[in-house]
Amino acid sequence: xxxxxxxxxxxxxxxxxxxxxxxxxxxxxxxxxxxxxxxxxxxxxxxxxxxxxxxxxxxxxxxxxxxxxxxxxxxxxxxxxxxxxxxxxxxxxxxxxxxxxxxxxxxxxxxxxxxxxxxxxxxxxxxxxxxxxxxxxxxxxxxxxxxxxxxxxxxxxxxxxxxxxxxxxxxxxxxxxxxxxxxxxxxxxxxxxxxxxxxxxxxxxxxxxxxxxxxxxxxxxxxxxxxxxxxxxxxxxxxxxxxxxxxxxxxxxxxxxxxxxxxxxxxxxxxxxxxxxxxxxxxxxxxxxxxxxxxxxxxxxxxxxxxxxxxxxxxxxxxxxxxxxxxxxxxxxxxxxxxxxxxxxxxxxxxxxxxxxxxxxxxxxxxxxxxxxxxxxxxxxxxxxxxxxxxxxxxxxxxxxxxxxxxxxxxxx
Amino acid sequence: xxxxxxxxxxxxxxxxxxxxxxxxxxxxxxxxxxxxxxxxxxxxxxxxxxxxxxxxxxxxxxxxxxxxxxx
Numbered sequence: 192x193x194x195x196x197x198x199x200x201x202x203x204x205x206x207x208x209x210x211x212x213x214x215x216x217x218x219x220x221x222x223x224x225x226x227x228x229x230x231x232x233x234x235x236x237x238x239x240x241x242x243x244x245x246x247x248x249x250x251x252x253x254x255x256x257x258x259x260x261x262x263x264x265x266x267x268x269x270x271x272x273x274x275x276x277x278x279x280x281x282x283x284x285x286x287x288x289x290x291x292x293x294x295x296x297x298x299x300x301x302x303x304x305x306x307x308x309x310x311x312x313x314x315x316x317x318x319x320x321x322x323x324x325x326x327x328x329x330x331x332x333x334x335x336x337x338x339x340x341x342x343x344x345x346x347x348x349x350x351x352x353x354x355x356x357x358x359x360x361x362x363x364x365x366x367x368x369x370x371x372x373x374x375x376x377x378x379x380x381x382x383x384x385x386x387x388x389x390x391x392x393x394x395x396x397x398x399x400x401x402x403x404x405x406x407x408x409x410x411x412x413x414x415x416x417x418x419x420x421x422x423x424x425x426x427x428x429x430x431x432x433x434x435x436x437x438x439x440x441x442x443x444x445x446x447x448x449x450x451x452x453x454x455x456x457x458x459x460x461x462x463x464x465x466x467x468x469x470x471x472x473x474x475x476x477x478x479x480x481x482x483x484x485x486x487x488x489x490x491x492x493x494x495x496x497x498x499x500x501x502x503x504x505x506x507x508x509x510x511x512x513x514x515x516x517x518x519x520x521x522x523x524x525x526x527x528x529x530x531x532x533x534x535x536x537x538x539x540x541x542x543x544x545x546x547x548x549x550x551x552x553x554x555x556x557x558x559x560x561x562x563x564x565x566x567x568x569x570x571x572x573x574x575x576x577x578x579x580x581x582x583x584x585x586x587x588x589x590x591x592x593x594x595x596x597x598x599x600x601x602x603x604x
Numbered sequence: 605x606x607x608x609x610x611x612x613x614x615x616x617x618x619x620x621x622x623x624x625x626x627x628x629x630x631x632x633x634x635x636x637x638x639x640x641x642x643x644x645x646x647x648x649x650x651x652x653x654x655x656x657x658x659x660x661x662x663x664x665x666x667x668x669x670x671x672x673x674x675x
Contacts, residue, residue, distance in 0.1 A: 344627035355638040363634040465611040
């Protein structure tokens with residue numbers, strides 16, 4: 192019984208760690224445009240987003256229930272499987288953060304879950320049709336819907352506002368951006384904090400400590416909300432820079448149109464029953480706003496890197512999740528090995544990130560990010576030297592290259 | 605496999621209409637406020653009143669958004 196509750200504790204801690212990475216990964220969604228147009232100071236922006244995420248976490252448990260009661264068969268799930276899934280999702284989140292690319296935390300989580308489930312229970316335990324309808328189609332639809340809406344809105348706001356005086360304009364759009372960014376933060380808290388609640392609940396159900404089909408316990412809601420708020424406050428400055436400055440140059444009008452489009456799409460999708468990823472919606476709306484301004488440009492090289500990351504998210508997280516599940520299936524020492532590997536590679540990614548620090552002081556500096564990305568990838572690829580889990584460390588980067596080489600179907604998705 | 609095209613279509617339609625309408629209202633509000641500087645008398649008062657009506661509609665939309673999140 193003792194080892195049984197130990198694995199549950201490990202799962203809960205790992206889930207909260209994922210929630211934390213989700214927070215700082217997705218700060219960009221709410222605040223990148225607000226920061227890059229100067230509507231809010233960087234620190235103020237992330238603080239506001241953190242508070243609204245925390246509030247949002249307490250507002251609803253609908254999304255948590257979708258995760259804990261739908262995507263995979265609960266009967267085939269062990270706590271170890273969820274742990275392995277989270278390892279895949281966390282590592283993918285950290286890696287994309289290191290290279291400064293926005294990618295969907297929910298796709299990473301679903302990918303990890305799918306990979307770990309396949310490794311543990313075979314292909315049959317994953318609902319393939321749910322995968323297509325809930326993951327692949329939304330990933331294509333979200334940026335298109337948000338992008339087109341933002342593009343038309345940008346055109347319109349420039350046309351209607353061309354005679355307005357500068358002072359009123361700058362004050363007005365500043366307020367508008369803050370309001371729409373606040374809505375996105377709130378919606379993010381209700382959506383994404385709940386994903387962690389759903390995962391922890393799934394683990395508790397799988398471990399037998401609460402009944403199937405239960406709602407998340409209060410302590411789960413509380414800790415998930417705090418973890419995502421802390422992550423948000425820390426701020427994923429690398430991703431904020433890409434989203435706010437890397438994809439296109441945003442003026443306040445565009446920032447407002449983009450953020451309004453993103454907020455509308457996120458709310459409309461979650462309430463009309465066709466859930467779209469926040470990250471994909473915001474990225475799409477930023478690009479749409481870039482295209483909507485006369486002489487506006489979208490840096491397609493950055494956008495292409497981002498699309499590739501989107502395509503790789505699910506398979507890469509699935510592969511790491513599957514490998515982690517394979518190792519944990521050897522028993523307690525396997526689980527320990529994966530835990531050590533997770534901590535060590537997270538630390539390694541953090542150390543690499545310190546070579547080129549991006550924080551609230553230089554988040555709006557534009558520079559060619561290609562060099563950063565290449566060096567970051569080059570620095571990550573070799574496994575940590577002299578590490579106890581060297582076999583596994585070596586196999587993970589190799590594994591992440593496999594989908595890269597055969598990526599045509601997934602990259603399209 | 606069942607793909608809910610109707611739901612996707614309505615998300616697209618609603619998002620497009622609401623985004624464009626909100627941004628248009630907001631911009632009209634800003635344009636109205638800045639007219640206050642150039643115009644005088646009744647037309648300035650009208651412009652400001654129109655601007656505040658636009659901002660009120662936007663605020664109502666934000667409130668509705670929050671109520672959707674809470675629900």
